[in-house]
Amino acid sequence: MRKFTVQTSARFGNAIGVFDSGVGGLSVLRAIRAALPHEDLVYVADSGHAPYGDQTEAHITQRTLTVGRWLAEQGVKAITIACNTATVVAARSLREQTHVPVVAIEPAIKPAVALTRTGVVGVLATRQTVQSESVARLCAQYGEGKRMVLQACPGWVELVEQADLQSARTDALLRQFIEPLLAQGADTLVLGCTHYPFLISAIQSITGPEVTLIDPAEAVARELVRRLTDTLTPNASQPGSTRFFTTGDVTQVQQAVSHLWGHGAVVDALTSD
Ligand code: DGL
Numbered sequence: 001m002r003k004f005t006v007q008t009s010a011r012f013g014n015a016i017g018v019f020d021s022g023v024g025g026l027s028v029l030r031a032i033r034a035a036l037p038h039e040d041l042v043y044v045a046d047s048g049h050a051p052y053g054d055q056t057e058a059h060i061t062q063r064t065l066t067v068g069r070w071l072a073e074q075g076v077k078a079i080t081i082a083c084n085t086a087t088v089v090a091a092r093s094l095r096e097q098t099h100v101p102v103v104a105i106e107p108a109i110k111p112a113v114a115l116t117r118t119g120v121v122g123v124l125a126t127r128q129t130v131q132s133e134s135v136a137r138l139c140a141q142y143g144e145g146k147r148m149v150l151q152a153c154p155g156w157v158e159l160v161e162q163a164d165l166q167s168a169r170t171d172a173l174l175r176q177f178i179e180p181l182l183a184q185g186a187d188t189l190v191l192g193c194t195h196y197p198f199l200i201s202a203i204q205s206i207t208g209p210e211v212t213l214i215d216p217a218e219a220v221a222r223e224l225v226r227r228l229t230d231t232l233t234p235n236a237s238q239p240g241s242t243r244f245f246t247t248g249d250v251t252q253v254q255q256a257v258s259h260l261w262g263h264g265a266v267v268d269a270l271t272s273d
Contacts, residue, residue, distance in 0.1 A: 011074050011075055012040065012042045012071075012074040012075060012076055012243070013074075013075035013076075014040060014075070014076075014077055014231075014233070015039070015040035015041060015042045015074075015075075015076050015077070015241075015243075016032065016036070016039050016040070016041050016042070016076060016077060016078050016080065016224065016228070017042050017044070017071030017072075017074070017076035017078065017079045017080065017100075018032065018041060018042070018043045018044070018079075018080040018082050019043065019044040019045075019046060019067045019068070019071065019079070019080075019081065019082060019083070019086075020044075020045060020046070020082045020083040020086075020194055021045070021046050021047070021049070021050035021051055021052040021053075021063075021083055021085065021086070021157075022045050022046070022047045022050045022051065022157065022160075022161050022195070022248070022253075022256075023045055023047075023160060023161060023195070023253065023256045023257060023260055024082070024083065024157065024160055024193060024194035024195030024196075024198070025043065025045070025082025025083055025194050026043070026082075026198075026257070026260050026261050027082075027194050027195070027197040027198060027215065027217050028080065028082035028105055028194055028217045028220055028221070029041060029043050029082065029242070029261075030217070030261070031217035031218045031220065031221040032080065032220070032221045032224060033240075033242065034218075034221065035218075035221035035222065035224070035225055036221070036224070036225065036232065036240065037239055037240060038232075038233045038238065038239065038240050039232065039233055039240040040233075040240045040241045040242075040243075041240060041241070041242045041243070042071065042074065042076060042243045042245070043242065043243065043244050043245070044067050044070070044071065044245045044246070044247070044270060045244070045245070045246040045247075045248065045253050045257075045267075046063055046067050046246075046247050046248075047161070047246050047247060047248025047249070047252075047253050048246070048247035048248040048249075049063050049247060049248075050157070050161075050248070051126070051157045051158070051161075052083065052085040052086060052089075052126065052128065053085050053125075053126025053127050053128050053129065053152075053154075053157060053193070054126070054127055054128070054154070055128070057089050057090075057128070060085060060086055060089040060090055060128065061089060061090040061093055063086070064081070064086045064089070064090035064091075064093065064094050065090065065093060065094060065097060067247075068081075068094045068097075068098055068100075068102070069097070069098065070270070071100070072098045072099070072100045076100060077100070077101075077228065077231050078100060078101045078102070078103060078224060078227065078228055079094070079098065079100050079101070079102045079103070080102075080103045080104070080105075080220065080224060081094070081102065081103070081104035081105060082105055082194050082220070083105070083194055084105055084106060084107055084125060084126070084129050084192050084193055084194060085125075085126045085128045085129050085193070086104075087104040087105055087106050087134070088106065088107075088128070088129050088132035088133075088134035088135060089128060089132065091104040091106075101227050101228070103220060103223050103224045103227055104220075105194060105216055105217070105220045106134065106138070106216070107123055107125055107129065107135055107138065107190050107192035107216075108190050108191075108192075108214045108215070108216035108219070109121070109123065109135070109138040109139060109142050109143065109148070109190060110138070110141075110142045111214055111216075112188045112189075112190045112212075112214050113142045113143055113146050115188050115212055115214070116146060116186075116187055116188040117187055118185045118186070118187040119145070119146050119147060119185075120146070120147045120149065120181075120184055120185040120186045120187065120188075121143070121146055121147070121148050121149070121186060121188045121189075121190065122149050122151055122178075122181035122184075122186035122188070122189040122190065123135065123139075123148060123149065123150045123151065123189075123190045123192050124151050124153050124156075124177065124178075124181075124189055124190065124191060124192055124193065124196060125150070125151075125152065125153070125190075125192030125193050126152060126153070126157070126192075126193050127152040127154065129152075129192055129193065130150040130151065130152045130192075131152075135150065135192075147184070147185075149181055149184055149186060151177050151180070151181060152177075153177045153193070153196075155173050156173065156174070156177075156193070156195060156196060156199065157193065157195045159173060159199065160195040160196075160198045160199065160256075160260075161195075161252075161256055162256070163255065163256050163259040163260060165198055165199060165201075165202060166201070166202055170199070170202055171202060171206070174199065174202055174203055174206055175206055178203060178206050178207060179206070182207065182211070186211070187210065187211055187212065188211070188212045188214065189203070189207065189211060189212070189213050189214070190214050191213055191214060191215045194217070196215075197215045197217065198260060200213055200215070242261075242265070243268070244257055244261075244265055244266065244267040244268065245267065245268050245269070245270040246267055246268075246269065246270060247269075247270050247271070250267055250268070250269050253267050254266075254267040
């Protein structure tokens with residue numbers, strides 16, 4: 001088993017751990033920060049091993065367990081999987097192997113089915129997510145009588161990692177996967193990858209305002225609040241801290257985090273030896 005070394009020697013007892021393959025999980029972190037302003041948050045971008053969406057299930061499971069165990073070893077009081085791909089492949093394994101509560105995002109198929117008027121729902125996600133048994137199960141459970149169109153979107157994660165949220169290249173890559181869904185009558189699109197909410201304004205400019213985009217980040221934050229009711233920081237007067245770590249190239253991840261989260265954010269290296 002490879003071991004992680006944090007370049008700073010901090011431990012994060014009482015914080016909430018959040019991780020993704022990269023910076024996409026910041027879309028979930030921002031919902032958690034809004035819901036829990038006084039909690040300390042620790043975010044891991046596993047960028048040295050990303051993107052997850054095109055990797056094998058064995059790789060995704062191994063990374064989920066490694067990052068999850070590291071967070072548990074730091075003493076966090078909960079782990080949030082802010083990555084749909086890691087959830088559908090490996091959330092069960094992580095829950096079996098840690099004593100820390102695990103809250104995991106998954107594609108918001110149930111609310112999308114409730115909202116569609118045309119009866120056609122598009123699910124935008126990574127290749128591993130659209131092929132997963134979990135998504136097939138959610139579609140079977142909630143999608144009766146509806147048409148569920150599952151669409152893998154290769155290249156979208158990289159756009160967000162490079163903070164290229166509005167450009168001719170971005171528009172072309174988004175259109176490639178959105179226009180076929182619109183042509184099939186989809187009026188509701190599930191953002192089934194945590195990177196995609198950062199592309200919402202570019203996506204909505206292609207779909208127009210009539211199409212509903214669904215991001216379950218706030219539902220994840222609510223679930224975290226529900227699970228942690230007894231251990232939330234009481235009556236804190238100070239805002240909680242937010243720490244960022246990456247297993248990837250610190251300079252590159254720092255640029256993306258500064259762009260997507262804010263310029264005060266500092267990213268530290270999390271190296272494995
Ligand atoms: N952000 C991740 C998700 O929600 C996946 C990105 C990747 O392919 O690494 O699925």
